[in-house]
């Protein structure tokens with residue numbers, strides 16, 4: 658695939674600080690290469706259906722995009738992990754909200770070759786970057802507030818959301834699996850806050866929608 662010549666000067670830190678609102682989804686099983694079967698998004702692809710819904714919930718409004726938001730997907734499934742796929746609501750093009758078409762665009766991006774060197778970044782399509790980064794690299798490079806989303810955290814109210822104003826924020830969510838012990842210990846190295854949005858266990862994309870709602874209500 659032809660690599661889009663956009664902002665070739667960006668490094669991982671800049672990719673992570675493009676937007677004021679950031680979501681990081683840790684996708685433990687989602688394929689990190691381009692062998693994603695579009696007819697089996699919730700099986701052989703390693704739950705790319707959930708990844709695609711998270712992208713849609715993070716970036717789409719009814720007739721426009723959330724230009725202040727980037728969603729970062731940490732792809733840990735086969736065959737080429739770890740890979741960080743970031744989609745920026747202001748710059749992305751050709752993205753459709755339906756799962757199959759959205760995943761088809763990401764699959765195309767994943768066919769772009771990416772060096773094994775930590776911190777390597779490529780731009781496969783407008784508004785989309787691929788970086789060679791694991792959770793530790795992301796946590797260390799992000800300059801802003803880290804918020805882990807977990808149903809056992811403290812309740813994120815509009816007032817509490819308002820107190821996050823003033824610096825970039827990253828909400829970290831898992832997929833259908835819990836964080837591994839290793840991931841939990843990486844998170845503890847740079848502690849942020851753990852928030853819940855109600856005590857029911859939601860799908861990742863549902864939690865993202867509620868966080869957006871609370872930030873919108875807080876006027877951030």
Ligand SMILES: C[S@@+](CC[C@H](N)C(=O)[O-])C[C@H]1O[C@@H](n2cnc3c(N)ncnc32)[C@H](O)[C@@H]1O
Nearest residue numbers: 806807808830831832853854855857858859861
């Ligand atoms: C499907 S849930 C994870 C499943 C869960 N670990 C389990 O025991 O099956 C996906 C992610 O959405 C977020 N999430 C789900 N419900 C939430 C809630 N009530 N408050 C905050 N985050 C939530 C968390 O980040 C969670 O890891």
